[in-house]
Amino acid sequence: MNRREIMKHLGVMPIAGSFLASESLLGHTAQGPSLMNKNLFSPTQSIYEGLGIDTIINCRGTFTILGGSTERPEVLEAIEAASGYFVQYDELAYGIGKRLSELTKADWGMVSAGCAAGLKHVTAACVAGGNPEKLIQIPNLEKLDKTEVIIPRYSRNVYDHAIRNVGVTVVMVDSPEEMERAINSKTAMIYINSGRRSEKGQPLSLEKIVEIAKPHGVPVLLDAAAENLTIPCVHLERGATVVAYSGGKAICGPQCAGLLLGDKDLLMSAWQASSPHHGPGRDNKVGKEEMLGMLAAVEAWTTRDHEKEWATWISWLEEISKKMEKIQGITTEIKQPQGRSNLAPVLHVKWNPTQLHITGDEVAEEVARNKPRIAIGSSSNESETSINITPNQMRPGNAKVVAERLHGILSKKRSPRSDKLAEPKVDLTGHWEVNIDFLSSKSTHMFFLEQKGNWIKGLHKSDFAMQEIMGMVEEDSVKLRSNYRIPGNHISYWFSGQVSNESISGSIFLGEYLTAKFTAKRSKYSEKNTPIVIPGGPPLAT
The missing domain is CATH 2.40.128.120 (Quinohemoprotein amine dehydrogenase alpha subunit, domain 2)
Structure with missing residues (x-):
C-alpha cells in the first residue's frame, strides 16, 4: 500500500501510553506544570477525551488523517527547546540547510510545512528562479517564461494540487518520446512520484527522465514522501535535482513538516518562495519549532536502531497472529514490504466469509466505529476475505488489545446470512x-x-x-x-x-x-406531441 490510498476508516491517532511521547511535554517540566492540562483534560483522561474525541489504535500506518507518525522523543525535546526564543528565520534556515547537508550528504536541505508545501515551494522556485518580481506574480504566469510542468501520467496524484497551485500548466506524457517533444522553453520542471514505474529499466524511469531533461537544463523534482531516508539519498544519486520527504511518516518528525534535499541554489530559491517571505508561499508557514524538530528527526534517524524497531513490529504481529490462529478457519501470513515507501511488515488475517459469516470489510467497519476503536485494512472477494494490520505506528500494549478485540469478533458464532433482498416497492427507471x-x-x-x-x-x-x-x-x-x-x-x-x-x-x-x-x-417533459418535418435539402434563406 502507499500513501495515495484513500482510507476507508477514519480517526485520530492515540498518544496515550506512547513509548515515544515525552513526559516533559505531556505532564511536568522542570519549569512547572504543563499549561495543557489546565482546561482540556484531567489526570484521568487524555487531551482528546477532554474534547469528546475517541483515540484510535493505529494499525494502518502513517496516514495524515490518523495523525501521521508518532514524533520521536528527540523531536519533542527539540520543539520544546526551540520555543520561547526569537531568531532571524533566514539565518535559521541557512544553518539548518548546512546541517542537513552534513547529515544526509546532499548538496543542501530545507524544512517546509509538510511535503506538499515543499512541492509547491520547489515549483515556485522553478517558475521564478529566485527573481522576486517574478515570484510575486504567481499564480498569474501570463508574463513569465517558465509556465509548464511535465508529469508522467503514472505520477499524477492528489498531491500534485500543490504544484498546480502555482498556476502552471501540467503537460502529461506517457513515453520518452512524448517527453522529448514536450520539453520546450516554457518547461519549468519535471515532477515524478517515486514508485515501481520510476525504477530503473522502466520506460520512464528516473534515470531515463534525467537523461532527457539534463541537456535542456530542466530540473527534476521527485516525491518520496513515505520513503525511508537513505544516506546518501538514492534518488539524488540517480540524478534527481530535489527529493521531497514527509516529516510525519517514516522519519517520525513533526507531522506539519517536510524535508527537501538537493541542489542548493534551487532550494535557496524554494526557501525564498516560502514563509516568512511574502508571496505565494506565505500561506505555508513552518515554525521554528517544527524546523528544529525536523532537523532533530533527521539527526535521530542516523542513530536509531532500525533493526530493533523492525523486530518489535514483527513481535507484535506474531502476538496477534497466534491469537487469530486459535479460531478454526483462520489463516495468517506476515508479508514483507515491496518497494521503498511505507516500509513495514504487514499481517494478513484470512478466512472464507461463508464459513465465519462475516467479511473483512465488516470487521474493519466494526472496529473503526466502536470502542476500543482500531484502524485496520481489509479486502474481500467471493471465496476469501481478509483484514491487514500494519504495526509501525502501534504502541506497546496495543497488540494485546487488538488481538483480544479481533478474536472476540471473529470467534463469535453467527448464523448464515440470506442473500435474498427484500422485494422493491418502487421502480426508479x-x-x-x-x-x-x-x-x-x-x-x-x-x-x-x-x-x-x-x-x-x-x-x-x-x-x-x-x-x-x-x-x-x-x-x-x-x-x-x-x-x-x-x-x-x-x-x-x-x-x-x-x-x-x-x-x-x-x-x-x-x-x-x-x-x-x-x-x-x-424530470417532467412536455406532454405536447409535435410532428417533425425534416427539410429535403439546404435552406433557401438563412
Missing part, C-alpha cells in the same frame, strides 16, 4: 433531477436510471462529468454509487435515500470530503 446541498453551496445533478428487480444501473451527470452509476433497491430504500475521476483525483458519491411520492431524499457520503444531502425528483 427514468430521469431524475438531483438537488444537492453541500456544506455551503447547492448544485443540481442528474440521474438516468434503469431498474431490473433490486438492481439499478445508469448514468450520473455531476457538475463536470458524466459517469456510470450502480445501486440497489429494497422496499423503498435505495443505495447508489458513482465515481468521478480526473487525472490524479477521485471522488466517490455514495447516495443513501428513501423513496416517497415520486421523490428520493437522503444523504451522500463523500469519503474524505465529508457528507451532503440530496433530494431527487423525476
Whole structure:
C-alpha cells in the first residue's frame, strides 16, 4: 500500500501510553506544570477525551488523517527547546540547510510545512528562479517564461494540487518520446512520484527522465514522501535535482513538516518562495519549532536502531497472529514490504466469509466505529476475505488489545446470512433531477436510471462529468454509487435515500470530503406531441 490510498476508516491517532511521547511535554517540566492540562483534560483522561474525541489504535500506518507518525522523543525535546526564543528565520534556515547537508550528504536541505508545501515551494522556485518580481506574480504566469510542468501520467496524484497551485500548466506524457517533444522553453520542471514505474529499466524511469531533461537544463523534482531516508539519498544519486520527504511518516518528525534535499541554489530559491517571505508561499508557514524538530528527526534517524524497531513490529504481529490462529478457519501470513515507501511488515488475517459469516470489510467497519476503536485494512472477494494490520505506528500494549478485540469478533458464532433482498416497492427507471446541498453551496445533478428487480444501473451527470452509476433497491430504500475521476483525483458519491411520492431524499457520503444531502425528483417533459418535418435539402434563406 502507499500513501495515495484513500482510507476507508477514519480517526485520530492515540498518544496515550506512547513509548515515544515525552513526559516533559505531556505532564511536568522542570519549569512547572504543563499549561495543557489546565482546561482540556484531567489526570484521568487524555487531551482528546477532554474534547469528546475517541483515540484510535493505529494499525494502518502513517496516514495524515490518523495523525501521521508518532514524533520521536528527540523531536519533542527539540520543539520544546526551540520555543520561547526569537531568531532571524533566514539565518535559521541557512544553518539548518548546512546541517542537513552534513547529515544526509546532499548538496543542501530545507524544512517546509509538510511535503506538499515543499512541492509547491520547489515549483515556485522553478517558475521564478529566485527573481522576486517574478515570484510575486504567481499564480498569474501570463508574463513569465517558465509556465509548464511535465508529469508522467503514472505520477499524477492528489498531491500534485500543490504544484498546480502555482498556476502552471501540467503537460502529461506517457513515453520518452512524448517527453522529448514536450520539453520546450516554457518547461519549468519535471515532477515524478517515486514508485515501481520510476525504477530503473522502466520506460520512464528516473534515470531515463534525467537523461532527457539534463541537456535542456530542466530540473527534476521527485516525491518520496513515505520513503525511508537513505544516506546518501538514492534518488539524488540517480540524478534527481530535489527529493521531497514527509516529516510525519517514516522519519517520525513533526507531522506539519517536510524535508527537501538537493541542489542548493534551487532550494535557496524554494526557501525564498516560502514563509516568512511574502508571496505565494506565505500561506505555508513552518515554525521554528517544527524546523528544529525536523532537523532533530533527521539527526535521530542516523542513530536509531532500525533493526530493533523492525523486530518489535514483527513481535507484535506474531502476538496477534497466534491469537487469530486459535479460531478454526483462520489463516495468517506476515508479508514483507515491496518497494521503498511505507516500509513495514504487514499481517494478513484470512478466512472464507461463508464459513465465519462475516467479511473483512465488516470487521474493519466494526472496529473503526466502536470502542476500543482500531484502524485496520481489509479486502474481500467471493471465496476469501481478509483484514491487514500494519504495526509501525502501534504502541506497546496495543497488540494485546487488538488481538483480544479481533478474536472476540471473529470467534463469535453467527448464523448464515440470506442473500435474498427484500422485494422493491418502487421502480426508479427514468430521469431524475438531483438537488444537492453541500456544506455551503447547492448544485443540481442528474440521474438516468434503469431498474431490473433490486438492481439499478445508469448514468450520473455531476457538475463536470458524466459517469456510470450502480445501486440497489429494497422496499423503498435505495443505495447508489458513482465515481468521478480526473487525472490524479477521485471522488466517490455514495447516495443513501428513501423513496416517497415520486421523490428520493437522503444523504451522500463523500469519503474524505465529508457528507451532503440530496433530494431527487423525476424530470417532467412536455406532454405536447409535435410532428417533425425534416427539410429535403439546404435552406433557401438563412
